[in-house]
Amino acid sequence: MNRTFFIYLAPFILFIALAGVLFFALGKDPKLLPSAKLGKPFPDFQLPGLHQPEKTLSKTELVGEVVLINIWATWCVSCLVEHPVLSKLARSGVIIYGLNYKDVRSAAIVFLENHGNPYREVFFDANGSLGLDLGVYGAPETYFLDREGQIRYRHIGVITTDIWQNKLKSIYQGLIQENQE
Amino acid sequence: MLKQLSTCITFLFVVLWCAQNAYAGIDIYQFDNAEEEKQFRNLVEELRCPKCQNQNLADSNAGLAKDLKDRTYQLVKEGKSNKEIKAYLVERYGDFIIYRPPFRFSTALLWLGPLLVFLLVFGILIRKRLQTADIQTGEMSTKERERLSNLLENQDSNET
Numbered sequence: 001m002n003r004t005f006f007i008y009l010a011p012f013i014l015f016i017a018l019a020g021v022l023f024f025a026l027g028k029d030p031k032l033l034p035s036a037k038l039g040k041p042f043p044d045f046q047l048p049g050l051h052q053p054e055k056t057l058s059k060t061e062l063v064g065e066v067v068l069i070n071i072w073a074t075w076c077v078s079c080l081v082e083h084p085v086l087s088k089l090a091r092s093g094v095i096i097y098g099l100n101y102k103d104v105r106s107a108a109i110v111f112l113e114n115h116g117n118p119y120r121e122v123f124f125d126a127n128g129s130l131g132l133d134l135g136v137y138g139a140p141e142t143y144f145l146d147r148e149g150q151i152r153y154r155h156i157g158v159i160t161t162d163i164w165q166n167k168l169k170s171i172y173q174g175l176i177q178e179n180q181e
Numbered sequence: 182m183l184k185q186l187s188t189c190i191t192f193l194f195v196v197l198w199c200a201q202n203a204y205a206g207i208d209i210y211q212f213d214n215a216e217e218e219k220q221f222r223n224l225v226e227e228l229r230c231p232k233c234q235n236q237n238l239a240d241s242n243a244g245l246a247k248d249l250k251d252r253t254y255q256l257v258k259e260g261k262s263n264k265e266i267k268a269y270l271v272e273r274y275g276d277f278i279i280y281r282p283p284f285r286f287s288t289a290l291l292w293l294g295p296l297l298v299f300l301l302v303f304g305i306l307i308r309k310r311l312q313t314a315d316i317q318t319g320e321m322s323t324k325e326r327e328r329l330s331n332l333l334e335n336q337d338s339n340e341t
Contacts, residue, residue, distance in 0.1 A: 033231060036275035102244065128248050135273040137231040137245055 035154040036135055042069075042149050043133040050100050050108055050122035057123055061097070063149035066175045068096045068142055070119070071131065073103040074111045076139040082158045083115050089164065090118035094172065098122035101131050101139050144168075146175050210254050221257045224266060225250055229280050237280070 037043075042059055049055045062069070070086060072079040090096055098119035100108045105124060112122070125131055134143070144153035153171050155163070212218040225239040232245040238253070249270070256266045270278050282288045321329070 033275060033277050036271065036273060128245075132248055132252055133273060135231075135275065137274070 032156055033137070035151075037151045038154065040151055042143070042145055042151055043130065045123070045130045045133065047123040047125055047130060050098070050105065050112075050124045053105070053124070057121065059149060061121060062145055064147060065095055066147060066172070066178075067120075067145050068094060068172075069099055069145065070096055071099045071101045071134075071136055071139050071141040071143075073101045073139050074107045075103065076101075078158045079140045080115070082140050082160075083118070085159050085161055085164065086118040087116050088161075089159075095120055099130060100124050101136065102126065102128045144171060144175060146178060210250075217257055220263065221254060224253050224257070224263060227280055228253070228267075228270065229278050231274050231277060 042062060044059050046056050046058050049057050068089075070082075072082075086096055096119055098121070100122050102125065105126075108122070108124070112119075123130065128136070134141075138156070140158060142155045142159060143151050144155075146152050152175055153168075155168060159168065210218075210221065212221065222239070226237055228238045228249065230236050230238050230241040230243060230246040230249070232243045233241045236246075238246050238250050253266060253270075256269060261269070267279055276282055282291065284292055
């Protein structure tokens with residue numbers, strides 16, 4: 001075991017280390033970007049309701065309870081996949097608000113008539129301005145808000161029953177139990 | 182023949198002129214001065230589209246890229262500086278949206294890595310150089326002298 005032995009071994013060790021790093025990075029989905037908004041208050045907004053265009057809704061609607069905000073649209077196929085799961089959650093008492101993102105009003109209303117409406121209220125964001133303020137880059141996305149209206153978790157993509165049971169449920173329960181008198 | 186040719190050329194010019202106008206039609210952003218336009222162009226070249234990864238906003242046709250370009254345009258029009266506009270977008274989309282990551286603890290290796298590798302290789306080369314220089318200028322040890330004289334003697338005896 002002399003010095004030259006280690007010098008010749010060095011490239012091999014470097015290679016193994018690099019291969020290891022690359023191998024573990026393979027399993028990561030590059031489309032899942034870290035949210036810049038975690039732990040920050042939900043952005044202020046003024047948007048019309050989907051069903052009541054004349055009504056202006058704002059952030060005050062969301063504060064005070066643990067709520068989910070689901071970004072959806074009729075052009076988003078995955079949202080249709082997610083819809084039954086959201087309906088089930090709503091029936092079990094989870095409060096979900098909808099953000100109808102860059103959609104056509106009439107189409108969105110028909111969608112909810114056909115598939116049921118799991119949302120307590122739907123905000124109509126035609127040009128995606130609230131979406132931009134949130135850092136949304138696709139639908140569906142779901143934000144978890146605590147009672148103070150802070151964004152505590154962001155789920156990108158479809159919520160399936162599996163994902164809810166194994167991951168999201170405990171996050172939701174955690175928020176519910178927080179500062180509960 | 183000549184008449185046909187000139188008609189042909191005129192036709193070609195008309196087509197090219199139309200094509201140019203069609204291209205200009207894509208550019209929907211209007212600017213008051215060249216500086217604003219330059220700022221906007223630089224920004225959309227340097228900002229990355231979060232939806233269609235590995236494309237900048239200027240190259241991307243995704244709906245989100247258009248929204249982001251619109252917002253960037255609006256901010257440029259409001260007279261915001263490049264720094265303010267980037268901060269605005271990073272606040273919403275995170276560091277991902279800028280191609281040039283900021284210097285932080287988590288990005289230190291990314292920024293300093295190449296320099297470290299360069300210094301390492303440079304150091305190794307210098308050391309190697311010094312070692313060979315030592316060998317060249319260094320005195321022979323007594324053992325080496327003996328070996329040399331032995332070799333020379335042998336050579337002499339071989340020749341004769």
